[in-house]
Amino acid sequence: MILATTTVIQGREVDRYLGIVFGDTVLGVNAFxxxxxxxxxxxxxxxxxxxxxxGTARDAAMRGLVAQAEAxxxxxxxxxxxxxxxxxxxxxxxxxxxxGTAVTLKGEAGVAAGSPWARAGG
Numbered sequence: 343m344i345l346a347t348t349t350v351i352q353g354r355e356v357d358r359y360l361g362i363v364f365g366d367t368v369l370g371v372n373a374f375x376x377x378x379x380x381x382x383x384x385x386x387x388x389x390x391x392x393x394x395x396x397g398t399a400r401d402a403a404m405r406g407l408v409a410q411a412e413a414x415x416x417x418x419x420x421x422x423x424x425x426x427x428x429x430x431x432x433x434x435x436x437x438x439x440x441x442g443t444a445v446t447l448k449g450e451a452g453v454a455a456g457s458p459w460a461r462a463g464g
Contacts, residue, residue: 343408344418344447351418351447360414360444365406368429368437369399399438400424407440416444 344351403424411419422442429435 347422349421355448357446357448363410363444365403365440367399367402399436403438403440411444414444417447418445
């Protein structure tokens with residue numbers, strides 16, 4: 343599955359547009375993680391706890407997008423857009439929404455399978 347934020351794939355032509363696909367996830371951030379993140383904010387630096395939560399939410403949303411695209415028989419998702427929102431009365435929830443256009447491509451199939459959004463330690 344080719345995943346791109348662009349609307350074209352260099353050297354490939356879209357055969358069919360299959361529709362818009364989505365992936366959404368909402369995660370809660372618990373009090374212990376809030377406490378650790380708050381300490382990091384006080385002493386400065388990056389908050390690894392929150393970075394991991396963002397990565398977890400993003401990965402889950404991307405998996406949902408890919409699953410929808412695969413169900414339609416897509417070879418690629420173009421124009422991918424990621425949005426992040428904080429929800430809840432105390433901003434204790436993180437929502438990640440991802441959308442794009444599922445397509446089939448003309449010509450030879452494929453890019454190697456895998457998780458292009460995966461990162462070390464995630």
